[in-house]
Amino acid sequence: MGIVLKQSLNNTIVTYFGFAIGAVNTLFLYTNFMQADSYGLVQVILSVSAVLMPVLAFGVPNSLVKFYSSFKDDSKQDAFLTFMLILPLWFIIPIAFLSFFANETIGDLLSKENPVVRDYVWHIFLIGMAMAYFEVFYAWARIRMKSIFGNFMKEVFCRIAQTILLILLWLKIIDIEFFINALVGFYIFRTLIMKIYAYRLRMPKLNFTLPENWVNIVKYSGLIILGGSTAIVLMEVDKVMLNNFLKIENVAYYAVAGFIASTIAVPSRAMHQITYPLTATYLNNKDKVALKILYQKSSLTLFIIAGLLFLLILLNLTELYQLLPKNYSGGFMIVFWIGLAKVYDSLLGNNNSILYNSDYYRSILFFGVFLAILAIVFNLWLIPNYGINGAAIASFSAFFIYNSLKLWYVKAKFKITPFTGETWKVMALLVFIGILFSAFSFSFHPLINIALKSVLMIAMYLGVLYRYRISEDVHGFLSNFFKK
Numbered sequence: 001m002g003i004v005l006k007q008s009l010n011n012t013i014v015t016y017f018g019f020a021i022g023a024v025n026t027l028f029l030y031t032n033f034m035q036a037d038s039y040g041l042v043q044v045i046l047s048v049s050a051v052l053m054p055v056l057a058f059g060v061p062n063s064l065v066k067f068y069s070s071f072k073d074d075s076k077q078d079a080f081l082t083f084m085l086i087l088p089l090w091f092i093i094p095i096a097f098l099s100f101f102a103n104e105t106i107g108d109l110l111s112k113e114n115p116v117v118r119d120y121v122w123h124i125f126l127i128g129m130a131m132a133y134f135e136v137f138y139a140w141a142r143i144r145m146k147s148i149f150g151n152f153m154k155e156v157f158c159r160i161a162q163t164i165l166l167i168l169l170w171l172k173i174i175d176i177e178f179f180i181n182a183l184v185g186f187y188i189f190r191t192l193i194m195k196i197y198a199y200r201l202r203m204p205k206l207n208f209t210l211p212e213n214w215v216n217i218v219k220y221s222g223l224i225i226l227g228g229s230t231a232i233v234l235m236e237v238d239k240v241m242l243n244n245f246l247k248i249e250n251v252a253y254y255a256v257a258g259f260i261a262s263t264i265a266v267p268s269r270a271m272h273q274i275t276y277p278l279t280a281t282y283l284n285n286k287d288k289v290a291l292k293i294l295y296q297k298s299s300l301t302l303f304i305i306a307g308l309l310f311l312l313i314l315l316n317l318t319e320l321y322q323l324l325p326k327n328y329s330g331g332f333m334i335v336f337w338i339g340l341a342k343v344y345d346s347l348l349g350n351n352n353s354i355l356y357n358s359d360y361y362r363s364i365l366f367f368g369v370f371l372a373i374l375a376i377v378f379n380l381w382l383i384p385n386y387g388i389n390g391a392a393i394a395s396f397s398a399f400f401i402y403n404s405l406k407l408w409y410v411k412a413k414f415k416i417t418p419f420t421g422e423t424w425k426v427m428a429l430l431v432f433i434g435i436l437f438s439a440f441s442f443s444f445h446p447l448i449n450i451a452l453k454s455v456l457m458i459a460m461y462l463g464v465l466y467r468y469r470i471s472e473d474v475h476g477f478l479s480n481f482f483k484k
Contacts, residue, residue: 010148011270011274012270015151015155015269017155017156018154018156019155021160022159023263024163026256027256028323029167030042030166030256033170036249036252037248038176040251040252040255043255044239044243045124045127046127048128049124049131051233051237052128053131053232054224054225055091056095057136058088058090058132058222059221060084061136061138061139063221063224064136064140065139065276065277066357067211067213067220070213078205079209079210079211081140081204082204087221088133099121106121123184126187130188131191134154134187134194137197138150138154138198141197142276142277144201150194153197157190158186158190165182223362223365224356226368226369230371233376234372238258238395239251239258241376249327250387253328253330256324256331257331257332258334260331262338263309264346265342267302268302268345271301271302272350276353278353279294279357283358295349296418298350298418299349300423301471302349303427304471306343306345306347307430308457310342310430311433311457312454313335315457316449316450319447323447334391334392337395338395338396341396341399341400344403345399347418347423348406351403354410355406358413364409367402367405368402371405375398378398379394381394382394425470429464429465429470440453462478466478466479
């Protein structure tokens with residue numbers, strides 16, 4: 001776990017820095033510098049682009065990680081990398097033509113409740129394409145065990161760009177139309193920067209010879225489209241469907257609450273950047289012992305962090321909402337349901353990596369498609385009846401079923417689970433601290449209340465973890481920290 005902890009910690013720092021900027025943007029700049037309907041429009045554009053991205057990427061980021069280590073000489077690697085660069089064009093070019101010739105039809109589908117969305121079909125396509133190739137070049141860097149710069153570009157770059165654009169919008173130097181066009185430009189520019197970095201790590205020598213196993217690669221990539229689309233649909237479909245049922249400002253209100261809950265997933269996202277290629281290596285080498293250790297340690301570490309973040313957010317949410325405009329302050333249940341889904345997701349450790357890099361990926365991908373459809377059905381049922389809270393319940397329900405299925409499948413096929421005795425100790429500790437601090441209420445300024453309660457909770461939580469050595473990785477990290 002040495003290399004995992006080192007790069008995961010660096011990625012966590014970078015990702016949290018990006019989330020800090022995102023928090024300023026989402027909680028303060030967007031809510032105060034932009035009208036709610038305009039903010040909702042930006043969220044719809046980005047969400048639909050994110051749903052489109054896995055299709056345009058054609059599963060190439062996952063295929064790069066899975067198959068690269070199986071090619072042993074430079075010539076075969078060059079042929080494989082060239083193939084990976086070309087493969088996304090199989091979908092990008094036809095979808096570009098479709099966007100051109102069916103622009104009005106697509107616009108009508110996206111703008112049933114909110115006509116303003118109709119004019120942004122091309123913006124959605126361009127951002128989706130930029131996202132797709134960014135992930136390709138990011139995977140290119142990750143196979144060289146270099147994930148930190150790519151993580152910075154993914155988590156920080158576009159958020160800083162949005163900060164600058166929001167300030168310019170507030171100063172009335174630009175309008176909302178310029179804001180959205182510039183945002184498209186920043187996503188494309190980010191992809192170009194990532195391409196240059198990836199090529200510096202390994203400059204491709206174009207070799208148009210098809211890899212020997214190109215049929216398997218294409219099959220895997222095609223099926224990964226289903227898997228990637230499933231994950232994105234489960235995360236983004238709520239905002240897309242809110243646009244079709246409610247006024248577009250509701251997408252903005254939901255996005256703020258969803259962002260607060262999504263901070264729980266940051267450590268998981270950071271750790272997966274490095275556990276994914278490690279998992280692929282263990283599977284290729286058939287090292288089941290190392291795979292089990294990585295599975296359990298990643299699960300325990302992520303559960304420790306995600307569980308604490310969930311409590312910190314929930315128990316400070318009243319004070320946090322006091323700092324936001326009143327229209328944005330009704331999202332407690334959204335934060336609860338989405339946050340709970342993120343905790344469960346973290347509890348599974350590198351479960352996704354095991355499934356997508358194993359020979360069993362086909363079955364779980366089809367399960368995922370079924371559950372993505374189920375998520376859409378849940379949203380169709382719950383949003384009209386319960387509004388934005390219904391979207392959150394739908395997301396939690398879909399994630400709960402999907403994650404439970406993945407947990408069962410890994411146990412059935414690999415005879416391993418992520419849970420150990422320490423898992424239940426951490427759960428008991430979280431319940432105890434949650435009950436204890438839910439009774440605490442301070443009468444200071446909301447920021448002081450948040451800081452004071454958070455410090456006390458963290459001190460007690462880490463103190464118990466350290467004293468009883470519940471996690472050897474966490475204990476080792478804290479020991480080194482205390483020594484310094």
